[in-house]
Amino acid sequence: MSATVMDNPLRAGVRLERTADPCTVIIFGATGDLTKRKLVPALYRLVQERLVPGEFAVVGAARSEMGHDDFRAKMKDAVAQFSEAKRVDEEVWDSFAQGLYYLPVNIDSPDDYKKLSDLLDQIDRERGTQGNRVFYLSTAPALYAEAVKQLGQSGLVNQEKGWRRVIIEKPFGTDLATAKQLNRDIHEHLEESQIYRIDHYLGKETVQNLMIFRFANGIYEPLWNRQYIDHVQITNAETVGVEGRGGYYDKAGVVRDMIQNHVFQVLSHVVMEPPASLGAEAVRDEKIKAMMSARPFTAERVRNECVRGQYGAGSINGKPVPGYREEEGVPKDSTTETFAMVTMRFDNWRWSGVPFYIRSGKRLAKRVTEVAIQFKDAPHQLFGREMMEQVAPNQLVIRIQPDEGITLRFGAKVPGQVTRIRDVNMDFRYGASFGVQLAEAYERLLLDCILGDPTLYARTDMTERGWEIVMPILEEWAATKAEAPFPNYEAGSWGPQATHDLLASQGRRWRRP
Amino acid sequence: METQTHNSSAAVSVSGIDVGKLEKELAAMWQPAKNEDGTVAEAGTTRVCVLNLIVYAAQQEDRAEIDQLLDEVTEQTPGRSIILVADRDSADAKLEAYVSTRCQTSSRGAKQVCGEQITIEASGPVIETVSTAIEPLLMPDMPVFLWWKDIPHYEDKLFNRLVGLADRVVIDSLAFDHPHEDLLRLAEIIRTNPQFMLVSDLNWGRMTAWRSLVASFWDVDDYRPLLDQIDTVIVEYDPPDVAHSAIAPQALLIIGWLASRLGWQFLGQAPHSDGQTTHFTLQALGGREVKIELRALPDREGRDGWLASLTLRATQAGAEFRVAMNEAGTKLETEARIGDAHHVERVVAYEQKTEGQRLSRELGLLLRDRIYEAAVTAAAQLLAALSQS
Numbered sequence: 001m002s003a004t005v006m007d008n009p010l011r012a013g014v015r016l017e018r019t020a021d022p023c024t025v026i027i028f029g030a031t032g033d034l035t036k037r038k039l040v041p042a043l044y045r046l047v048q049e050r051l052v053p054g055e056f057a058v059v060g061a062a063r064s065e066m067g068h069d070d071f072r073a074k075m076k077d078a079v080a081q082f083s084e085a086k087r088v089d090e091e092v093w094d095s096f097a098q099g100l101y102y103l104p105v106n107i108d109s110p111d112d113y114k115k116l117s118d119l120l121d122q123i124d125r126e127r128g129t130q131g132n133r134v135f136y137l138s139t140a141p142a143l144y145a146e147a148v149k150q151l152g153q154s155g156l157v158n159q160e161k162g163w164r165r166v167i168i169e170k171p172f173g174t175d176l177a178t179a180k181q182l183n184r185d186i187h188e189h190l191e192e193s194q195i196y197r198i199d200h201y202l203g204k205e206t207v208q209n210l211m212i213f214r215f216a217n218g219i220y221e222p223l224w225n226r227q228y229i230d231h232v233q234i235t236n237a238e239t240v241g242v243e244g245r246g247g248y249y250d251k252a253g254v255v256r257d258m259i260q261n262h263v264f265q266v267l268s269h270v271v272m273e274p275p276a277s278l279g280a281e282a283v284r285d286e287k288i289k290a291m292m293s294a295r296p297f298t299a300e301r302v303r304n305e306c307v308r309g310q311y312g313a314g315s316i317n318g319k320p321v322p323g324y325r326e327e328e329g330v331p332k333d334s335t336t337e338t339f340a341m342v343t344m345r346f347d348n349w350r351w352s353g354v355p356f357y358i359r360s361g362k363r364l365a366k367r368v369t370e371v372a373i374q375f376k377d378a379p380h381q382l383f384g385r386e387m388m389e390q391v392a393p394n395q396l397v398i399r400i401q402p403d404e405g406i407t408l409r410f411g412a413k414v415p416g417q418v419t420r421i422r423d424v425n426m427d428f429r430y431g432a433s434f435g436v437q438l439a440e441a442y443e444r445l446l447l448d449c450i451l452g453d454p455t456l457y458a459r460t461d462m463t464e465r466g467w468e469i470v471m472p473i474l475e476e477w478a479a480t481k482a483e484a485p486f487p488n489y490e491a492g493s494w495g496p497q498a499t500h501d502l503l504a505s506q507g508r509r510w511r512r513p
Numbered sequence: 514m515e516t517q518t519h520n521s522s523a524a525v526s527v528s529g530i531d532v533g534k535l536e537k538e539l540a541a542m543w544q545p546a547k548n549e550d551g552t553v554a555e556a557g558t559t560r561v562c563v564l565n566l567i568v569y570a571a572q573q574e575d576r577a578e579i580d581q582l583l584d585e586v587t588e589q590t591p592g593r594s595i596i597l598v599a600d601r602d603s604a605d606a607k608l609e610a611y612v613s614t615r616c617q618t619s620s621r622g623a624k625q626v627c628g629e630q631i632t633i634e635a636s637g638p639v640i641e642t643v644s645t646a647i648e649p650l651l652m653p654d655m656p657v658f659l660w661w662k663d664i665p666h667y668e669d670k671l672f673n674r675l676v677g678l679a680d681r682v683v684i685d686s687l688a689f690d691h692p693h694e695d696l697l698r699l700a701e702i703i704r705t706n707p708q709f710m711l712v713s714d715l716n717w718g719r720m721t722a723w724r725s726l727v728a729s730f731w732d733v734d735d736y737r738p739l740l741d742q743i744d745t746v747i748v749e750y751d752p753p754d755v756a757h758s759a760i761a762p763q764a765l766l767i768i769g770w771l772a773s774r775l776g777w778q779f780l781g782q783a784p785h786s787d788g789q790t791t792h793f794t795l796q797a798l799g800g801r802e803v804k805i806e807l808r809a810l811p812d813r814e815g816r817d818g819w820l821a822s823l824t825l826r827a828t829q830a831g832a833e834f835r836v837a838m839n840e841a842g843t844k845l846e847t848e849a850r851i852g853d854a855h856h857v858e859r860v861v862a863y864e865q866k867t868e869g870q871r872l873s874r875e876l877g878l879l880l881r882d883r884i885y886e887a888a889v890t891a892a893a894q895l896l897a898a899l900s901q902s
Contacts, residue, residue, distance in 0.1 A: 007737070009774045010728035013884035019729050047861065050722065053729045054847055054859035091844050095860035128849070128857050130735065 020450040022055030023132035024123055028147055029139035030060030036078035042442040044079050047096050051447055055128035057099035063106055071102030099127055107143045113154035131162025134449055138169050145185040152189025165449055167196040170261055176467035183460050196449045197463055201262040202456040203441025206404040210269040225350045232356045233372040235513050236263050237364035239316050246329025253336045255474060258360045260466040270371055271346055280455040288461045293348040297472040307498045308477055309339030311363040314491030321491045335481040338362045341499045363491035368513040369400040391421050405429035530610045530646040539629050542614045564592040564876055565657040567675055573598060585869025587615045587628035590876045593652045600636035607636040644674035656680045658876055662688045664695050676710045683875050686716040686762040687818045692753050693896050696762055700893030703886045713875035716762055717885050722863055723820060723836060726847050730834045742827035747806045754817035761818040764807050769892030777803050779894045783902045793895055816842060
């Protein structure tokens with residue numbers, strides 16, 4: 001909560017939601033998909049929910065020539081199509097649209113930033129937005145550094161007249177070197193406290209619930225270590241293919257696209273130590289500390305503990321789908337991985353000896369993201385080996401999407417005259433326990449930025465650490481791409497057989513999500 | 514979504530309720546349904562319990578309203594509901610109980626959110642002791658809410674005993690039969706025995722959006738200094754349905770809230786009223802006078818007891834801040850004006866919540882609401898002065 005809100009005597013009380021300072025949100029790349037699908041619907045919802053004040057405005061900026069009214073009309077259609085409610089409240093929209101503007105901007109044109117500055121000053125005067133600004137970079141990633149440079153040189157991120165923050169979309173670099181260069185470039189013009197690197201996974205309710213689950217309950221944390229946990233499985237599976245983004249995806253692959261950012265963010269919540277407070281820096285310090293203890297990948301570890309895959313033709317939900325190399329924009333001889341399994345190990349007191357198996361891929365059997373904590377067997381098999389072989393070890397599964405919830409599996413006696421044991425699941429589902437719609441990740445994250453809370457955004461060190469961890473994998477796979485036996489899994493399966501063989505060789509097996 | 518209920522036969526006994534039998538019947542209701550061949554016909558239902566809710570109904574006729582209310586409550590806060598239908602007019606001793614489950618189902622027929630319900634019908638002398646039958650039926654160690662719309666005007670043993678079981682009592686000051694007397698009695702309970710009950714008021718919940726919008730004016734740095742220059746507050750309201758000449762509790766509570774938060778004191782200057790408008794004078798820190806006008810509007814259908822507008826003025830600065838509800842009661846319009854140079858307006862949706870949804874929201878609150886208590890106390894000071902003038 002910002003200091004200004006604390007100073008308002010009418011803001012106290014358990015019912016009143018936090019609200020933000022007056023401000024203007026400027027979206028670069030305002031004609032893109034993200035703006036219409038996520039950003040403007042989320043901003044409209046924040047207005048509707050009274051989470052931003054009346055002194056609020058949104059400016060769309062992109063290359064296309066367009067007037068304010070054209071932009072307003074397009075955004076109204078977008079809200080009607082993509083908002084959760086799929087409809088627009090006319091009166092609320094009209095009020096929101098009064099503060100909605102558009103300005104044609106070439107990212108590298110200083111003159112255009114002058115025009116933008118003039119427009120923002122005018123909005124400050126007319127709408128009382130007080131010089132506070134969020135710049136949202138939703139452009140092509142190659143333009144991030146140029147946009148920040150121009151913002152810096154034009155004085156738009158100077159904080160003398162109100163706070164200035166910049167949200168940067170993923171991907172943050174394409175490898176460690178480009179991520180470091182991008183950090184250097186943006187730090188020339190921005191303080192770290194002004195930079196909000198967005199990872200929409202962190203805005204998901206269930207990822208936030210990982211912290212609550214671990215640190216607001218007394219019973220789990222004592223078990224959350226190598227003494228009781230055998231291993232952890234993280235599955236991040238998509239059923240979709242490249243969805244018309246073949247050109248981009250073929251240069252990226254699943255490790256760049258999903259693992260080094262989204263999956264590592266989820267992972268860091270699982271492995272981190274309890275923070276000293278819920279302050280942004282305290283939480284982010286613990287996350288980076290945990291990730292710093294990740295054992296580096298060597299070429300040998302990549303060969304023995306990681307698996308890459310690329311899907312061939314198959315079927316999803318009974319419908320035939322083409323293989324990756326038949327997708328639009330993908331070279332016929334592509335060696336880009338659409339599936340990766342990596343085994344992470346953390347060399348610290350809590351996790352020493354506990355493998356973290358991570359798999360992520362496209363065109364898998366089911367869309368699911370989950371963390372499964374597999375506990376060790378009971379130390380003594382009191383009920384006999386045969387009996388115990390019928391039951392699996394205790395497992396705690398935290399489902400992040402879809403069907404968010406938590407399941408605990410344990411053995412129970414089957415009623416009867418003889419002793420028989422069966423696995424049962426104790427299931428908590430958000431949908432069945434709280435009949436409320438979970439907030440959209442972008443709503444939460446945009447509001448956090450406006451409130452000046454970067455807890456759910458990635459810090460410089462975390463973005464670079466993610467790349468540091470995966471670079472040896474990417475380099476080894478690039479060096480041996482000729483050996484990649486692609487395609488090596490059928491669309492609609494759970495990935496290459498080698499992933500199952502790898503776990504089997506360690507006496508374990510993948511859970512079926 | 515639609516609601517399915519499964520009912521048991523009554524577990525009848527005038528000498529007491531068979532708790533074991535009721536629990537057994539409830540347990541059976543959670544079993545998955547089976548086909549004739551013994552196979553499971555539908556997936557078992559997840560039992561979720563986040564609270565106990567005791568609902569008091571003064572008559573059978575209230576049941577339909579309560580059923581509808583619980584359908585919505587179950588969807589958001591599944592738990593165990595115990596409905597007590599107390600027929601105080603009957604001399605016959607009667608104590609009956611039966612159980613049912615209440616499930617919200619999706620359009621595909623799958624059960625999604627289920628809660629369980631025990632209905633107790635009591636009459637005659639049994640009513641005074643029925644709380645002892647309710648206590649063993651509460652889910653262990655889960656919060657207990659009592660939904661008793663009104664504040665009894667007299668010493669009511671049943672009310673007191675049920676309050677003793679409850680962590681929180683939910684009332685609705687919009688439904689007060691005697692708004693002024695009931696508010697004064699509530700303030701008296703808060704003043705003399707604050708530990709007796711923690712209160713949730715649905716009417717206070719209805720005003721959250723109002724308070725949030727008023728507060729948001731002063732989240733803006735440039736407006737903040739004007740908060741110390743407010744000298745006039747005008748509240749427009751629709752009179753309560755049952756007591757047309759009374760000031761609506763919403764109007765009193767919003768003034769009570771402003772006064773308690775901003776340190777405005779009532780210093781004994783006699784209020785006066787012309788029947789439609791009541792005038793009070795409060796004193797802010799530093800001795801500044803704050804004139805309060807509470808204006809009753811001509812009656813509008815469906816809006817009895819609701820706020821219509823709130824205007825705060827800092828006359829010397831030429832500033833006015835206003836929140837008003839539109840004619841349809843669906844939107845709140847805000848306006849901040851400082852002189853001729855600065856004027857910001859906006860429209861936001863007013864939460865279209867049903868009573869059940871409002872009740873659900875109250876059931877999510879467990880902390881003492883000291884802001885509400887202070888607002889009630891300040892409102893009661895105005896009422897006391899008004900009754901003496």
